Amino acid sequence: MAWNTPGSDNSGGSDPNGRSPRQRKPNGRGLDALLDPLRNLFGSLGGGAGGGNSILRWIALVFGLWLVFNCFVLVTEQERGVVLRFGQFARVLQPGPHLKAPWPIERVIKVNATQIKTFSDNVPVLTADENIVQVEINVQYRVSDPRRYVFGTRDGDQMLQQAALSTVREQVGRSTLDTVLGARSALAVSARVQLQKSLDAYRTGLVVTELNLPNARPPEEVKPAFDDVNSAQQDKDRLISEARAYAAQVVPEARGQAARVRTVAEGYKTATVARAQGDADRFSLLVDQYKLAPEVTRKRLWLESVQEVLTDNRKIVGGDSRQLIYVPMQNKGGASSGGGTSGLLPESLAPTVTAIEQQQAEQAGRTGRTPRPTGREEVTR
Structure with missing residues (x-):
């Protein structure tokens, strides 16, 4: 044309x-x-x-x-290009413009290497103490090696999901129910490390950026029983706290009282030993004095004993054989020995006939003589 x-x-x-x-x-x-x-x-x-x-x-x-x-x-900033030459890996293209051989000699598979992918699931797991608990799993990951991500496994994302479930079941299965419900942070850290080892062994080309166990709860069928267990656990913790507070208050007082009793006992021990030692020394000195002057020492000991006995007793002064006069004397403490009563007792005012007077009357009747005055008769004016 x-x-x-x-x-x-x-x-x-x-x-x-x-x-x-x-x-x-x-x-x-x-x-x-x-x-x-x-x-x-x-x-x-x-x-x-x-x-x-x-x-x-x-x-x-x-x-x-x-x-x-x-x-x-053209490879964008978020992507990496995997070049295949006749179906075999040739090289990895970084972000920017590139030239390659035309198809079917070479072709490029673009992989998003900066996108953070998320996997979440809620699975029932059996704990070490044979309890079932619903564990929520949240995994964040990205592609770290485009070549392994394309050629390492058939589906790297599916492999990560299976490995994450297996790792969480393993870590929770080694722990008790109390640990899973109350200390999930340590379980999440150990599960993340184990999951990364599994992904490297499977050549997935993925790296785990975060693994969390945000929630763990018992199944709905047994939730009331678990609520009762949790309430009992809280009561236990409360009672333990109260007992520790009471112990912190009572133990120092008991220790102070024990120290005081110990100090008193030590003092009593020291005083008793010293008194006994002094008595022993005094007795030794008395033995020596008795050997030198037996009569004098014996009389002095008798006087000291009588003085000690009479000091703690009521004082009775006899005027004659028929009358006893009560004399209130002051004790060591300053109180009268009669319990505060002054004057003479009523019975002390009445004449008293003793056995000596009866004997004198009988002897006078037989001989016809008056009895000899003893010097204790009542003087009448």
Whole structure:
């Protein structure tokens, strides 16, 4: 077909200046001005101006455009490009523009290496003390090695999910129910370390950025029983706290009392030993004095004993054989020996007949003589 250009007819002849249509310069208007360089490039493929030659030109143009776009690859900042050459790994493309061999020689698989993916699940787990608990799992991960992520496993995400469930079941199965309900942070840390080891062993090319066990609760069927257990545990903790507070108050007092009793006992021990030692020394000195003067020592000991006995007893002074006079004396403490009673006792005022007077009366009756005065008769004025 003939090309229609501005300023020329459809006969395909020369212009007034004698130039052919292909020799005319574009005037800068229309689509022909842009396609002229491509026409000159592929004009030699057809060998003429017929219809078949034009189709070949267009096929060559389309192939050239496809070749250009197929060899150019643009990798974004979040992606990494895995280049396969005849299906085999060749290299990894970093972010930016790159060139590669056209398909089917090389092809590129783009992997998002910065996206944080999340996996969450809620699974029942059997603990070490044979209790079932519902554990909530939350795992965050990303791609660390694009080559391993593409070629290491068939589905790295599915592998991570299975490995996460297995790891959590293993860690919870080694712990008791109280640990799972009250100390899940340590379980989450150990589960994260074990999960990363499993992912490296499976060559998944994934790295775990966070693993949490946000919630753990018993099944709904046995939740009331677990609530009772938790209440009992709280009561236990409360009673333990109260007992510790009471112990903190009582133990120092008991220790102080024990120290005081110990001190008193030590003092009593020291005083008793010293008194006994003094008595022993005094007795030794008395023995020595008794050997030197037995009579004097014996009389002195008797007087001291009588003085000690009479000091703690009521004082009775006898006036004669018929009358006893009570004399209130002061004790060591200053109180009277009669319990505060002053004067003479009523019975002490009445005349008392003793056995001596009876004997004297009987003797006088037999002899007819009056009894001899003893010096204790009552004087009458």
